[in-house]
Amino acid sequence: MPSASATDPGFDVVVLGAGLNSLNLTIAFHQQYGMRCTTVVRIPVAMNERTVTSDLITLGADATDEDMRDALIDLASQRPAGRPALLLTNADSLIDFIDRFRGDLEQHYTLAQVDAALLSRLADKAEFAEICQELGIDTVPTVIVDFSRAGEAGWNGHEELPWSYPVVGKAANTAEYHHVDFPGKKKVFFLETPAEQQDLVRRLRESGFTGRFLFQELIEGDxxxxxxxxxxxxxxxxxxxxxxxxxxxxxxxxxxxxxxxxxxxxxxxxxxxxxxxxxxxxxxxxxxxxxxxxxxxxxxxxxxxxxxxxxxxxxxxxxxxxxxxxxxxxxxxxxxxxxxxxxxxxxxxxxxxxxxxxxxxxxxxxxxxxxxxxxxxxxxxxxxxxxxxxxxxxxxxxxxxxxxxxxxxxxxxxxxxx
Incomplete structure (x- = not known):
C-alpha cells in the first residue's frame, strides 16, 4: 500500500493501468489529499515508476485477468481491517475487467463505475447515438454494420453508404475492438473512397471481428x-x-x-x-x-x-x-x-x-x-x-x-x- 512518507487521508486508492491515463488520476488525489495512490500494471511505464503521486505494482506482461484479480485481493488483505479503498481505472478494457470480477472485488474495494447493464449500453457508440436521439441531443449521421451477422442474407456490410466521401469509420465498442488485430488497424479510419471502405470491411471480416462497426458522415473542421x-x-x-x-x-x-x-x-x-x-x-x-x-x-x-x-x-x-x-x-x-x-x-x-x-x-x-x-x-x-x-x-x-x-x-x- 502507499508509502508511509505520504499524507494519510484515512483511505487508500488503487488505480489500474499504465501511462497518462492513470498518472492524471493519481495527480488528482495527490494534489487534493497529499496521498500516494497504488498503481497496478502489467507492464511498467517509466512515468508511473518515477512519479511522486503513486507506488507501482507490476504484474508482468503474461499476467492474466485472474492474476490481476488475485493480486488486487492480496493487496486488499494488507490493509488494516475497516480501512476503505477506492478501485479506479481509466481504460476501457480495465473497466470491463472490474465489471467482470465485480463480485470478487467489491468485497474488498469501493467501486465507482456503472453497473454491467448500463455499461454494456454505453460502451456501444451506436446505443449512445440512439439515446441521444431520444433526448434531442445532436449526433453524427451513422450507418451501423453488425459483423456478427456477416453470413446472413441481406447483410448491409456491402451496401453503399448514403453520403459523399470521405467518411469516418470506428468500432462501436472499443473493448471488443481491442482484442482483434489486422494489417493497418487504427482507432479511427478516414476513408476517402468506396473502395477503401469495402477493403476495411473485408479486413474486419477476415480478422474475426464480430462486433458492430460504425461508418459516419464526416463532420468537417480541424x-x-x-x-x-x-x-x-x-x-x-x-x-x-x-x-x-x-x-x-x-x-x-x-x-x-x-x-x-x-x-x-x-x-x-x-x-x-x-x-x-x-x-x-x-x-x-x-x-x-x-x-x-x-x-x-x-x-x-x-x-x-x-x-x-x-x-x-x-x-x-x-x-x-x-x-x-x-x-x-x-x-x-x-x-x-x-x-x-x-x-x-x-x-x-x-x-x-x-x-x-x-x-x-x-x-x-x-x-x-x-x-x-x-x-x-x-x-x-x-x-x-x-x-x-x-x-x-x-x-x-x-x-x-x-x-x-x-x-x-x-x-x-x-x-x-x-
Missing part, C-alpha cells in the same frame, strides 16, 4: 472543432461536476488518433447542459467523459460518444480549479452530498510544447485567446510541481518527440482534422 466534457454523477442521482474544454490539437498517430493533447477550458453552457441531461436520463453513476465536435458549417454540437470513465486528460479539470478526486471521495467513501460545480475558469492544458500547439491554431482570435490564457495558466501534468527532475526532463524529451511525430504524420492542420 481539431479545434472538438470538445471534451468531464462529469461526475453521484450515487444520489445528482451531477456534481461538469467541465468542458475546446481541443486545440489532438494526437495523430494511428494508434492514438483522436486523443486530445492540448485543450483550453472555458464556459460551454449548452454542452454541459446536454451532458447533464444525458447522465440524468440513464441514471448514470460515476465519472464520465463525452467527445463532441462542432460542425463549423452550422454550429451544431454533435455528440460522438461517452467514455464510462474520467478520461485520459482529466487533469484539465483539476488544473482549472476543481479537484476531481473530491467528488468520488465525498460520494463513495464519505457518503456526503456536495453542491454542483460547473468549472468555467480558463486554463491551457497541454502535453505538447506551446509553440507547436499555436502553430496548429489557424483562427487568429482563438490563437490570441490561447496565448492570453497560457500566460496566466498553462498546465502540463509532467510538470506537476511536486514531481522531481526526471518527469520535468521527460516533458522536454516528450515534447521534442511530439514535434517529430507531427512533422511526420500531420505536418499542417487540415479542414477535416485528418
Amino acid at each position: 481539431d479545434t472543432a472538438q470538445r471534451s466534457i468531464t462529469a461526475y454523477r453521484s450515487s444520489r442521482g445528482k451531477v456534481t461536476l461538469l467541465c468542458a474544454a475546446q481541443v486545440l490539437l489532438g494526437e495523430h498517430t494511428p494508434e492514438a488518433l483522436g486523443r486530445p493533447a492540448a485543450m483550453v477550458t472555458g464556459d460551454f453552457p449548452t454542452l454541459t447542459a446536454a451532458a447533464e441531461k444525458f447522465l440524468d436520463a440513464v441514471d448514470y453513476v460515476g465519472f464520465a467523459n463525452f467527445d463532441v465536435k462542432v460542425d463549423p458549417r452550422t454550429g451544431r454540437e454533435c455528440f460522438f460518444e461517452i467514455n464510462p470513465r474520467i478520461g485520459r486528460n482529466n487533469y484539465y479539470v483539476t488544473a482549472a480549479g476543481e479537484p476531481v478526486a473530491r467528488h468520488v471521495v465525498e460520494d463513495r467513501l464519505h457518503d456526503r452530498d456536495i453542491d454542483q460545480v460547473v468549472v468555467t475558469a480558463p486554463i491551457l492544458y497541454t502535453i505538447l510544447p506551446l509553440r507547436l500547439v499555436l502553430s496548429y491554431v489557424r483562427d487568429p482570435a482563438l490563437r490570441a485567446h490561447v496565448k492570453q490564457v497560457a500566460r496566466r495558466g498553462l498546465r502540463n501534468p509532467f510538470r506537476y510541481r511536486p514531481e522531481g527532475l526526471w518527469l520535468r526532463a521527460y516533458s522536454v524529451i516528450s515534447g521534442a518527440n511530439f514535434v517529430r511525430k507531427y512533422r511526420a504524420v500531420y505536418p499542417r492542420p487540415t479542414d477535416t482534422g485528418f
Whole structure:
C-alpha cells in the first residue's frame, strides 16, 4: 500500500493501468489529499515508476485477468481491517475487467463505475447515438454494420453508404475492438473512397471481428472543432461536476488518433447542459467523459460518444480549479452530498510544447485567446510541481518527440482534422 512518507487521508486508492491515463488520476488525489495512490500494471511505464503521486505494482506482461484479480485481493488483505479503498481505472478494457470480477472485488474495494447493464449500453457508440436521439441531443449521421451477422442474407456490410466521401469509420465498442488485430488497424479510419471502405470491411471480416462497426458522415473542421466534457454523477442521482474544454490539437498517430493533447477550458453552457441531461436520463453513476465536435458549417454540437470513465486528460479539470478526486471521495467513501460545480475558469492544458500547439491554431482570435490564457495558466501534468527532475526532463524529451511525430504524420492542420 502507499508509502508511509505520504499524507494519510484515512483511505487508500488503487488505480489500474499504465501511462497518462492513470498518472492524471493519481495527480488528482495527490494534489487534493497529499496521498500516494497504488498503481497496478502489467507492464511498467517509466512515468508511473518515477512519479511522486503513486507506488507501482507490476504484474508482468503474461499476467492474466485472474492474476490481476488475485493480486488486487492480496493487496486488499494488507490493509488494516475497516480501512476503505477506492478501485479506479481509466481504460476501457480495465473497466470491463472490474465489471467482470465485480463480485470478487467489491468485497474488498469501493467501486465507482456503472453497473454491467448500463455499461454494456454505453460502451456501444451506436446505443449512445440512439439515446441521444431520444433526448434531442445532436449526433453524427451513422450507418451501423453488425459483423456478427456477416453470413446472413441481406447483410448491409456491402451496401453503399448514403453520403459523399470521405467518411469516418470506428468500432462501436472499443473493448471488443481491442482484442482483434489486422494489417493497418487504427482507432479511427478516414476513408476517402468506396473502395477503401469495402477493403476495411473485408479486413474486419477476415480478422474475426464480430462486433458492430460504425461508418459516419464526416463532420468537417480541424481539431479545434472538438470538445471534451468531464462529469461526475453521484450515487444520489445528482451531477456534481461538469467541465468542458475546446481541443486545440489532438494526437495523430494511428494508434492514438483522436486523443486530445492540448485543450483550453472555458464556459460551454449548452454542452454541459446536454451532458447533464444525458447522465440524468440513464441514471448514470460515476465519472464520465463525452467527445463532441462542432460542425463549423452550422454550429451544431454533435455528440460522438461517452467514455464510462474520467478520461485520459482529466487533469484539465483539476488544473482549472476543481479537484476531481473530491467528488468520488465525498460520494463513495464519505457518503456526503456536495453542491454542483460547473468549472468555467480558463486554463491551457497541454502535453505538447506551446509553440507547436499555436502553430496548429489557424483562427487568429482563438490563437490570441490561447496565448492570453497560457500566460496566466498553462498546465502540463509532467510538470506537476511536486514531481522531481526526471518527469520535468521527460516533458522536454516528450515534447521534442511530439514535434517529430507531427512533422511526420500531420505536418499542417487540415479542414477535416485528418
